[in-house]
Amino acid sequence: MWWCKVLLVSLLGFEFAQTYKHIQYPEPRNVSLVAVALSEIINGLRPGSVTILALNNSLSEDIDDFICKIHELHFKSCIFSDLEKYFNFIESTISGSAQSWSLIFFEPSELAREIHARNLAHRLALFIFYWGTEKPPKSSTVRFEEPIRAAVITRPRKAAFHVFYNQATPKGKSNLRLVNWYDEESLGLYRTPLLPDSSNVYSNFQGRVFNVPVIHSPPWHFVLYLNQTANSTTNMTTNVPGRKLKVIGGRDHHLLELIANKMNFKFQYVDPRERTQGSSVGSERKSLFTGGLGMIQNREAHFLFGDVGLSWERRKAAEFSFFTLVDSGAFATHAPRRLNEALAVVRxxxxxxxxxxxxxxxxxxxxxxxxxxxxxxxxxxxxxxxxxxxxxxxxxxxxxxxxxxxxxxxxxxxxxxxxxxxxxxxxxxxxxxxxxxxxxxxxxxxxxxxxxxxxxxxxxxxxxxxxxxxxxxxxTSFFARPARESPIDTLSKLEYAMEYRGYQLFIEKDSSVLEMLENSTEIFRRLYKLMKQRDTKYEGFLINSIEEGIQRISNGAENVILGGRETLYFNIKRYGINNFQLSQQLYTRYSAVAMQIGCPFLESFNKVIIHLFEGGIMDKITNSEYEKMLAVKDLNRGSEGQFKKNENKQKYSVFDSNPQPINLRMLQGAFIILLFGNTLAATILLIEISIYENNIALYVSILNAIRSLYVALRKLAAWLLQWIQQTALPSLHL
Known part of the structure; x- marks a missing residue:
């Protein structure tokens, strides 16, 4: 029966062959030129992943082909058709400090305003728009203001695609410049990478003018607030009507001038309305800042120099460059005062x-x-x-x-x-x-x-x-070098002085130190509580500057100022270093340049600041400010009269720690003891005379009582000795 099986298989194979001849397959469709061009353009960016926002239904076929080509290039992709979900995804990506590349198949006129309103304009987010137009949009229609990174792809010809970029120049204006193109009939993409590097673009600002808030805070800035316009308009402002200023020096002023010369830009100082660095107001979810940081947050100014401390709250309003100062927290109070010389005999x-x-x-x-x-x-x-x-x-x-x-x-x-x-x-x-x-x-x-x-x-x-x-x-040593009270140089001593000795702690208004105290625990929390308890008026513990706090201490009151150690040290040297006591280092703090969130030239600034820091230029600028301060101080001292010099010498002689000759004022304690002894003896003599004259019998009775007490004590001592002899000594002999 084997031949039957062979016949059956032959018949089935013949039928299958006849059926296969009549099957018709669709011819392979050509991939659209748009998908090929966009995939090559995206490949020129070398992104880790691509986020696609498809809102234009007329390009659905091109979008499908583009997704296939992207996957062939082994790029990850995430596709959105819902605008709200897309914005939430971009926001989460930026908050995680990750870069995002978005290809949007829609016109940018509406989306650009929404991106600015949601604060998604950031150097980490690149938005590429394509909707099949032949020319880029006009600046009057769509404005891509910094820090948004936007690219527009146009199709002037069927086989040509142009790439326009808004950050091709460092001017910061809404100007789209042609930076690259793709031509299928030529060599494809003109250059790789697709967009120019931001570090090269922003290495030379070509004379761009920046607004910089400034606050009077020696030694970082020395500001004169004027009512009339000065000759130099570089350091003047008309930001607030009726308030003008002029910066005459400071470490950060010279640092800004050095960076401006290196990066070829100009700057003009503006006066913050509160004349402070700024503090957070409003809810925790949506923090609004005042002062200079508020201007940075609202994009009214570009960066803020000075002793701008880093904190978690301030990162909600601004980004910070590489640190310009490595400092520590400290507090200053008056120098240990001389103890009372009348008590020198017991010290x-x-x-x-x-x-x-x-x-x-x-x-x-x-x-x-x-x-x-x-x-x-x-x-x-x-x-x-x-x-x-x-x-x-x-x-x-x-x-x-x-x-x-x-x-x-x-x-x-x-x-x-x-x-x-x-x-x-x-x-x-x-x-x-x-x-x-x-x-x-x-x-x-x-x-x-x-x-x-x-x-x-x-x-x-x-x-x-x-x-x-x-x-x-x-x-003798105490007389030669008079004793002083114990210095207040630790937090525990400061807490004791505030609680029991009536000291008042002051802090600069809207500073990072105030934020640290408000959000701290343990001893800093207790200090903040004591500071508010001793406040006689609402927020009377807040001062405008560290210099004001040093002036309060120099007036002789029981005041303490908490701030950066470098700032305190500089102001202490201005007013006489022997007159103040600087505490130990309490905690480490960093100061940096505050910039707008998403600032595109942050990396360029960091490169220059790092070179200045590593080359020792920062330290040289700081030391030169100290030398200038000391030179001006010596000049002022030399121009003063002899009366003024003697007056200052008398005023601050209490803080002089050099050995001094002994005088009668130092020996007043011995004379006080002598006077007390003579007074006591004279008082007892008068009491005896009065008692003897008025009542001799009482006097005699008192003497007899004293004598009888003395005899009783002697008898008690004799009895104790006899008892010892009779009981204790025989037992010892045995």
Whole structure:
């Protein structure tokens, strides 16, 4: 039956062949020229992915072919037909600091306004428009203002496509320039990459004029606010009616001039309405800034120089360049003041030493008395009687002499005559002797025994070499270099001074330091709370500049100013560095140039600033400002009269730390103690005289009471010694 199977397969194959001949396939359709040209143009950008917005239904066939060609080139794509979803996608991409390339098949007249309104104009987002037109739109119809990056593709001929770009020149105007083209009949794309590099475009601004807000903040800017127009219009402004200014110097002014000369642009200073860097107002979701940062946010100015600190809130309003200053936070207050010279006599020893010293002097007298009086209490009457009897029982004569010689019999002394007598007023003599010895006064020994002499030697060495010499040396050094109060140089000391000593903390208005305090925790939060509690009027702790805070401190009030260390140091040197105390470094802070969000020439600025920073030009400009300040200060000092010089010397002599000769004013403490002692003695004498004259009996009774108390204390001491002798000593012998 195998031949049946072969016949069946042959018949089936013949039928399939006849059927296949009659099948008709559509001929392969040619890909549209628009899709090929757009794919080559996009390939010239070398993007990571392409976002396609298809709103023109008449180009649907070209869009489909373009998507196929993009996928053949292995590019990722994301296609949108809903405008709201497309804008949300672009916003999320920019917020993630990622670049986006968009090809929009629609006219740009309506979309350009929407892009500006949604703040999607950014150097990271490129919008390419194609809708099949032959010529680019006029600037009066569509304005592509910076920082939007926009390219328009036109089709002047069937096989030719032109690419126009709005950032082909650094002028910043809405001018579309032809930068590239595609010709199918020629070599395809004219050049690669498709668009000119922004770093090359913005390396030379060709005399473009920028608006720069400026605030008086030495040493960064020295600003004179005028009412009349000066000769130089470069540094003048008419931004606010009736308010004009002139910048006469400053580190950032010279830095801006150097960058302007390098990048070939001009600038004019404008006066912010609040004359501050700016602070956030409004809701957290939509923060609006005042001052110079507000002008940057509203695109009324191009960049802001100065001590502009970086913060998270400020990044919502502006972008920042490479840092122009690496600084640290610090606070300044008055220099440690001299302590009261009347108390100089007690400063050689610390407060915890004086109690032990006084206790030593007070206990030395009783101890001295105890050493002298101890043998009198230990020697009992029986021992004294046996001793005398042993000495008096002298048997020198033989018996026969006694018989022939009349010898007067020896009379033994009575027991009351055997006991040694203690010197009178021994306790008072010992007490006053030790006091006189420690005070280095002339004194005579109250007892000439060997034990007393050895103890006197110990007291004398301690009083002379340990206490007197050390005290004298310390007191002399304190007189030569007067003592000062403990400096306030840490946050914990500042918190204590604000809470218990009435110090008031001031901060520059709308500064990054204020934002740091408002959003901080721990000790900075407590300082901010104390600062607001001590504020007698609404926001009275805010000042216009660091210079104003330094002036408040120089007036002698208990004020503290918190800010950047470099700014504080410069102003401190202006007003006399010996008059202020600068704290330790509290935290690291960076200052940079604030620019508009999405600024297209940020990278060009960064290159110049990095070269200046690495070459040491930044430090040189800063040091030159310090030298100029010191030169002007010396010149002003030399032009002042002798009276003014003496007045300043008297005013600031309290802060002078050089050794000074001793004068009577430094010794006022000793005279005060002498006056107090004389007054106390005279008062007691008058009290005694009045009591004696008015009531002799009362005086006598008081003396008797004192005497009886003294006798009672002596008896108590004798009983204690006897108890020790009878109970404690026998147990020790055993």
């Amino acid at each position: 050689p020893f610390q407060a915890n030493v004086w109690p032990y010293l006084i206790l030593t002097v007070l206990l030395s007298g009783p101890m001295f008395y105890f050493v002298i009086a101890m043998p009198y209490f230990w020697e009992t009457e029986e021992k004294a009687f046996e001793e005398v009897r042993r000495k008096c029982s002298i048997e020198l004569y033989p018996e026969y002499i006694n018989e022939i010689t009349l010898v007067k019999p020896f009379k033994h002394p009575r027991k009351d005559q055997l006991k040694k007598k203690m010197p009178k007023n021994l306790f008072s003599k010992c007490t006053w002797f030790t006091v006189q010895l420690f005070l280095k006064q002339s004194c005579s020994e109250p007892y000439n025994g060997m034990r007393a002499r050895f103890l006197i030697i110990v007291y004398w060495v301690a009083a002379t070499y340990v206490l007197s010499d050390v005290y004298s040396a310390q007191l």
